[in-house]
Amino acid sequence: MKPQNIAIVGATGAVGVEILRVLERRNFPVASLKLLASARSVGKTLEFKGKPYKVEELKADAFKGCDIAFFSAGATRSREFVPAARAAGCVVVDNSSAFRMDPNTPLVVPEVNGGDLAKHNGVVANPNCTAAILSVAVWPIHQAAGVKRIIVSTYQSASGAGAAAMQELEDQARDFSAGKEIKRAVFPHQIAFNVFSHNTKVAENGYNEEENKVVEETRKMFHAPELPIAPTCIRVPVLRAHSEAITLELEKPLSPEEARAILAKAPGVKVVDDAAANHFPMPLEASGDLDVHVGRIRRDLSNPNGLMLWVAGDQLLKGAAWNAVQIAEELAKLSTKPMAAE
């Protein structure tokens, strides 16, 4: 891979910091590094490979000379600054929802639809964390036996809502232990020792924004625009990594043994399925791991063509930073320049 000039927009956020760490961990060939954030973070310093880098203000002229820009500062910032980055000849890997459903923007999990990367037009969208983790676990089964229907219940960690939300969970747990009053600012409900329906707006169809993203983004990545998917997205008092209980309806029967063998060979998957030791995927163990952990691989007691899975994945890594860097690795292999639209 040719060394790349890299910019990170939202470098001081929960995902931005993880992108830096993953670039180090993967020994990504970084020619130059520009850390961009809002005015309030300017002056802060972040380390990359032992060297300090100053955070600069995000402005439209900041992208000159960049090859790849990671955007992780929310959809509003992406809509405002991605055009400037593209105009500067930079390929954007956008972690926000801004371009995910744009028909001209590939939405990519490399293990699932890496082939779509070649069609990019200067922007590649990184999917919603829950959809990314789901798709890594379900895609190999879909390839083998055709997934006709997905029902998924999620157990989503606080850090999915950012660093402040993770801090809120820690603060609430500490105040509870000290017998103090529990305060909240980020989440609409107490998160410590509680679970609640995902804190995004509920749409007309009765599903919240997070759930509708899971449906639409999974369909787009699977190239299956009508795939029936019914999600229930729930927050749990976990700091990091999302878990998911997944029920699949298949075109043809697949035994748990066959599914286990397929998943054991699937890229990005680690099978954690030790019934004797009662050891299955857990967010604590999946935290920090690039792979999605898959276990409780078993038949669906309610459907002969069904299969059930229990999954945990680090939503800051496979659900965000790692998937973004993985896209960048693929882009660097292909070409760092945007291609013409088809």
Place this chain on the structure above:
Amino acid sequence: MKPQNIAIVGATGAVGVEILRVLERRNFPVASLKLLASARSVGKTLEFKGKPYKVEELKADAFKGCDIAFFSAGATRSREFVPAARAAGCVVVDNSSAFRMDPNTPLVVPEVNGGDLAKHNGVVANPNCTAAILSVAVWPIHQAAGVKRIIVSTYQSASGAGAAAMQELEDQARDFSAGKEIKRAVFPHQIAFNVFSHNTKVAENGYNEEENKVVEETRKMFHAPELPIAPTCIRVPVLRAHSEAITLELEKPLSPEEARAILAKAPGVKVVDDAAANHFPMPLEASGDLDVHVGRIRRDLSNPNGLMLWVAGDQLLKGAAWNAVQIAEELAKLSTKPMAAE
């Protein structure tokens, strides 16, 4: 109701204490009260309606003169001492799994199959907490539109594993906040800031004991021995009350509006379903409540005859103590003496 002579076996346990509190709260007509426990609890004193009662040792001759005995000391103790209680003319409300699947023992949630109580032969079984909460929410829908299939993912609190497990969660959260090493003794995995597959043994069919109880007990209560049910039972770091994401497949379509109207009138159900305020069932709010909270009542995006629910219920109350006292209230209305088997 005629005042009843009451015994509580396992009076010092998590559920035993709750039974005492519910008897007070319901102003249950208690003529006399006997608190029984293992030798190690003898000498302890518990209060009932402001008066102290000494804990006595559980022995076979302890049940003389009792009308109703609540058993909540595990299946082994129930198997050992229930025969003595029955022989003394006492009707047993058993909270353990010992007699639940016995064809001669009714397994009862009064809102679902209260009619089965009349067939008791000296013992009535109180169902598994997860099955009890599920059945209260699903039964009214089953009556209206015929439930053909149930998929359920649970979010089960620590106290479902007893008072020591609840303490373990509190201790781990406190040690985490203090930067200390986290210890565990009750659960096989860290429960604070983590979720894991239910800590019961996984059976040959790939489902753990808790999940198999949900399947078998719901079928028995619904008088639907073949009803397809696929559960995923998960522990979450919540102190009290279980939550459940439920997907139903129905004989005929039922709109969310129709389902909401049915549930609003259903006994034992409280509809908590305010999409505008993002206010849905939560274990924190369901704790201490006798009713099962039901919300996120919506169509199943993956099935035209489907319906989805999100439920929270206090597993120490509706899932244990309150259901047991409710059974006792019904028994006291019927007769306090065992009837002959049919």
